[in-house]
Amino acid sequence: MKILIVEDEPKTGAYLKQGLSEAGFVTDLARDGWEGLQLAKEGHYDLIILDVMLPGLDGWQVLEGLRRAGIEGPVLFLTARDQVEDRVKGLELGADDYLVKPFAFAELLARARTLMRRGQAGLEAAVLRVGDLELDLLRRRATRAGRRIDLTAKEFALLELFLRRKGEVLPRSLIASQVWDMNFDSDTNVIDVAIRRLRVKIDDGFESKLIHTVRGMGYVLENDLENQT
Amino acid sequence: MEAHFEEEDHHELNGKLDLIQNLFRHASSQRELDRLPQQLDDALVGHHGLAVVVTDGTGNIWFATSGADFPHRLLQVCQARPAACTEETLHQWQKNGVSNRGIAASITAGDGTPYIVALVQDIQHHELFMDTFRSLLGIAIALAALATASLGWAVTRWGLSPLRKVTDTVAGISAERLGARLPSAGLPAELMPLATAFNAMLARLDDAFRRLSEFSSNIAHELRTPISNLMTQTQVALSTARNSDEYKEILYSSLEEYERMAQMVGDMLYLAQADNGLLRPGLETVDLSSETTNLFDYFEAWAEERGVSLLQTGSASVPGDRLMLRRALSNLISNAIRHTPQGHTVRVTLETPGDKAVVVVENPGPEIPAGHIPRLFDRFYRVDPSRERKSDGAGLGLAIVKSIVEAHGGVLSVTSANGVTRFQLTLPMPGG
Numbered sequence: 001m002k003i004l005i006v007e008d009e010p011k012t013g014a015y016l017k018q019g020l021s022e023a024g025f026v027t028d029l030a031r032d033g034w035e036g037l038q039l040a041k042e043g044h045y046d047l048i049i050l051d052v053m054l055p056g057l058d059g060w061q062v063l064e065g066l067r068r069a070g071i072e073g074p075v076l077f078l079t080a081r082d083q084v085e086d087r088v089k090g091l092e093l094g095a096d097d098y099l100v101k102p103f104a105f106a107e108l109l110a111r112a113r114t115l116m117r118r119g120q121a122g123l124e125a126a127v128l129r130v131g132d133l134e135l136d137l138l139r140r141r142a143t144r145a146g147r148r149i150d151l152t153a154k155e156f157a158l159l160e161l162f163l164r165r166k167g168e169v170l171p172r173s174l175i176a177s178q179v180w181d182m183n184f185d186s187d188t189n190v191i192d193v194a195i196r197r198l199r200v201k202i203d204d205g206f207e208s209k210l211i212h213t214v215r216g217m218g219y220v221l222e223n224d225l226e227n228q229t
Numbered sequence: 230m231e232a233h234f235e236e237e238d239h240h241e242l243n244g245k246l247d248l249i250q251n252l253f254r255h256a257s258s259q260r261e262l263d264r265l266p267q268q269l270d271d272a273l274v275g276h277h278g279l280a281v282v283v284t285d286g287t288g289n290i291w292f293a294t295s296g297a298d299f300p301h302r303l304l305q306v307c308q309a310r311p312a313a314c315t316e317e318t319l320h321q322w323q324k325n326g327v328s329n330r331g332i333a334a335s336i337t338a339g340d341g342t343p344y345i346v347a348l349v350q351d352i353q354h355h356e357l358f359m360d361t362f363r364s365l366l367g368i369a370i371a372l373a374a375l376a377t378a379s380l381g382w383a384v385t386r387w388g389l390s391p392l393r394k395v396t397d398t399v400a401g402i403s404a405e406r407l408g409a410r411l412p413s414a415g416l417p418a419e420l421m422p423l424a425t426a427f428n429a430m431l432a433r434l435d436d437a438f439r440r441l442s443e444f445s446s447n448i449a450h451e452l453r454t455p456i457s458n459l460m461t462q463t464q465v466a467l468s469t470a471r472n473s474d475e476y477k478e479i480l481y482s483s484l485e486e487y488e489r490m491a492q493m494v495g496d497m498l499y500l501a502q503a504d505n506g507l508l509r510p511g512l513e514t515v516d517l518s519s520e521t522t523n524l525f526d527y528f529e530a531w532a533e534e535r536g537v538s539l540l541q542t543g544s545a546s547v548p549g550d551r552l553m554l555r556r557a558l559s560n561l562i563s564n565a566i567r568h569t570p571q572g573h574t575v576r577v578t579l580e581t582p583g584d585k586a587v588v589v590v591e592n593p594g595p596e597i598p599a600g601h602i603p604r605l606f607d608r609f610y611r612v613d614p615s616r617e618r619k620s621d622g623a624g625l626g627l628a629i630v631k632s633i634v635e636a637h638g639g640v641l642s643v644t645s646a647n648g649v650t651r652f653q654l655t656l657p658m659p660g661g
Contacts, residue, residue, distance in 0.1 A: 102491040154526060180527040184556050185492050187626065188563050190531040197530050216484040 001116060002026045004045040006036030006062060007078070008054050016049065019105050020112070033057025037065045045073055046116050049108075050095075052079040067094055074115040078103070106171040106217040113168060128163035131223035133202060133210060135163050144202055154179060155198050162211065162221035171218040195219055230362065234355045238330045239319045242348045245279065246316055248272055249346050250336045257339030266292045278351035286343045304333065304347050328352050391416050395424065407435040440607055447609035451493060451624075455486045496625040500608065503632035510550035510636050517588060518544035520555050521577050524562055536571035543579035545586035547656045549637050557633040558588070560626040561652050565592035568650065581658060588654040597645040605643055606631040630654075 003025045007013035013029050020027045028043065030036035033056040040048055040062075048066070052059035063075055077098035096115055099108060128135040132145045140156060142149040151159065157179045161170070172191040176182040195211065203209045208224050252269065256262045273281055273294055283292040284304055316334045323329070331349035338344060395411055402409050410431060411424040466479045502508050518541065525539045532539055539562075547554075558577075565575040569592040578589040597605065601612045609624040630652075634641040639656040 100495070102487075102494070104488070154529075176527075181523065182527055182555070182559070183552060184559070185495065186559065186563060187492070188528070188531055188567075190528055190563075193534050194530045216481045216488075 001047075002028070002043065002045045003112065004028050004030065004036065004040055004043065004048045006030045006033070006040075006048065006054065006059070007051045008032055009051070012051075015105075016108075019109070023109055025112075033059070033062045037062050040066055040071060041069050047112055048073060048075045049112070050075055050077055052077060063095060074118065076108075076111060076115060104171050104173070104217070106169050106214075107173055110165075110168060110170060110174045113165070128160065130163055130166050130210060130221060131208060133163075135159060142202070144206065149201050151198075151201065154194070155201070158194065158198055159202070162219070166221045166223075169214045169217045169220045175219070230359065234352070234359070235319065235321075235330070238350050238352060238355070239332070242319070242330070242332045242350055243316050245273070245276075245281070245348050246332060246334055246346060249281065249283070249348075250334075253336050253338040253344060255339055259340075262338060262340070262342075270294070278354070280349045280351070282347045282349075284345045291344065304345060328356055391420055395420070395427075399427075402431070404438060407431060407438055444608050448497070451609060452490065455490050459483055459486055493625065496629060497608075500625065500628055500632055503629075503636060508553065508632065508636040510553055510633075512548045513551060514546050515549045515551045515554050516544075516546045517554070517558070517579055517586065518546075520551070520558055521562075521579070524555065524559055525577075527559075528562060528566060532566050532575070535566065535569075537566050537569045538574045539566075539577075540574050541577045541579075545579040545581045545588070545658075547586045547637075547658050549656065553633045553636065557630045557654070558590075560630045561590040561654070564626060565590050565650075565652070568592060568594045570594055584658055586656045586658045588656070589651060590654070591649055591651040593649050596648060597643070597650055599645075602643060602645065606641065 001024075003020055005013060005016050005020070005027060007016060007029065008031055013031070017027045017029045028039055028045075030039050033054040035056075036048075036050070036054070037057060050059045050062055054062070057065065059077060059079075066075070074096040075094070077095045078101060079098055080101040096118075097111055099111065126136070126138050128137065134143045135156075136142070137160065142151050142156065142159060158175065161175065161178050173185060175191050175195075176186065199209075199211050203211060210221055210223060212220050212222055214220055249269065249272075252265060252272070256265050269281065269283075269292055273279060279294070281292070281294045282290060282304060285291045288304075316332050319330055319332055321328070321330045328351075329349050330352050331347060333345060333347040336344050336346055395416075398409060398411050410428050413421065413424050413428075416424055462479060462482060466476065499508075521541050525541060529539065562575065562577065569575055573593045575590070575592045578587075578591075580587045580589075597612055601610075604610050605612070606627050608628045610628075611624045631641050634654055634656070637656055639654060642653050642655075644651050644653075
């Protein structure tokens with residue numbers, strides 16, 4: 001998976017590149033709009049992360065140039081200007097998503113994965129599995145090691161999100177927006193409580209734990225045994 | 230005036246002409262004709278400035294009053310063009326700086342002899358009168374204008390003196406001296422509403438400025454604390470060699486601090502947008518009861534863990550922005566849950582009395598002291614300044630609620646009595 005980062009702020013650019021590389025992506029970094037547009041036209045990128053405020057061409061102009069050149073790949077905007085007009089403009093021009101600076105890196109990673117997954121429509125599995133945990137989407141039933149687990153509707157949705165994106169660190173804000181449709185930061189620890197309760201139901205009494213806390217980032221669903229092999 | 234004199238002169242000359250004509254008409258014998266000059270003299274005596282000349286058919290002067298040399302010109306005109314010589318035509322001319330008016334006419338004596346009579350009136354006295362009249366009128370007008378102007382100036386000055394006082398006060402007001410007020414004593418009734426409105430405006434400005442400066446110092450304070458934490462922590466961390474777990478721990482601790490700052494900056498930006506009128510709510514229909522249900526769903530686990538139950542009654546829909554209203558409700562509900570003692574219930578009641586929707590979020594718990602109520606929605610305002618920062622966000626939640634409600638044209642109010650704190654959100658519901 002190849003990602004192009006167009007970012008003029010040296011520190012931000014370097015950290016984004018390092019972070020995404022360490023997350024397993026191939027990354028290129030462009031320092032201004034012209035270079036970004038040039039690279040984007042030559043390389044085949046699965047995602048372009050585009051800063052709005054750039055020297056030379058700004059982010060909007062780069063996006064316009066890309067769409068004119070027939071490059072339809074997903075574009076994620078980074079904007080420091082938390083203004084409604086900017087969002088509207090970006091989405092009208094065909095940006096696929098945007099993040100307002102400052103953002104959590106885990107959030108960027110999660111959104112980037114979502115955007116890149118969009119292109120590849122996989123078969124809708126009826127049953128999701130990790131280790132000995134099974135989630136039957138049609139019958140809305142969860143079992144672990146053959147034992148039935150009673151979940152509320154929201155707990156089911158939460159577990160489904162974890163299973164669909166197993167191995168990915170999910171930030172709290174993403175969980176809140178995907179499961180509860182709450183698109184703003186709350187100063188409460190609602191998500192932590194909800195996950196704690198889900199953990200009690202699926203991990204308590206089992207040797208291997210599935211849901212893990214990634215400090216400072218969020219939560220991840222992983223089978224320790226699978227990882228070891 | 231001029232025309233009036235002209236008409237008067239014409240009339241008078243015609244009168245004299247009639248008189249002369251009459252005398253001639255009755256003179257039917259030579260003897261009577263011979264007596265005519267004497268009769269004419271008698272008739273015309275005492276008429277100052279009037280000259281009469283009579284000529285016979287051949288143009289010889291038959292009679293002339295003394296000093297009547299000037300009507301000759303008139304007679305010449307008459308002989309040349311008899312048609313112009315009727316009593317209807319008033320001639321006017323100047324000679325040697327003297328203005329004259331005259332008429333000429335053909336008359337017939339009693340025996341049928343034709344004569345031409347010219348009467349000329351010296352109108353110098355009219356001119357004199359007109360001149361005097363003109364200059365008098367000019368002086369009078371000038372005096373009247375002067376009097377009007379000075380009187381007007383005095384009256385205006387006197388009438389506007391309260392306004393000048395007001396102006397002086399207003400000129401002395403600056404951002405540093407917003408405490409000044411207009412003196413209401415001694416103002417005329419017309420200016421009282423102005424002064425009252427102006428003072429009210431000053432009070433609002435004063436309040437807004439005070440809040441703004443407090444806001445600025447609060448921002449500085451709120452940012453200084455985490456920044457100084459981060460600096461100290463980093464300096465301590467760097468002061469000696471540590472193992473990687475310890476570094477990791479320090480980075481995690483920093484991350485938490487950064488996240489809190491980022492959220493605070495995000496909230497402040499949101500409020501700044503509200504201040505600049507950039508929060509423009511959409512106008513979809515928002516079902517407040519289903520929003521409340523969703524929020525209860527979201528907060529359920531958290532509330533349950535705190536031993537707080539949630540109860541919802543009633544329903545209401547308003548035109549507005551779903552995301553913004555949800556955020557406002559979320560802040561109120563999380564705030565209520567946070568301040569409810571274990572074993573108690575947070576109630577959300579929706580009502581639609583008349584053309585508005587009323588949302589009440591109430592929770593039992595410690596009352597908010599009355600002194601804090603008016604400032605509860607101020608940014609960074611905390612009832613308990615010593616309260617642990619982590620549990621209470623940055624103190625911007627209620628300010629955001631207020632901004633959202635006001636962007637929707639609604640009103641947010643709060644009461645706290647009898648062990649119950651009650652936030653009421655009133656939203657307009659046009660046509661509802």
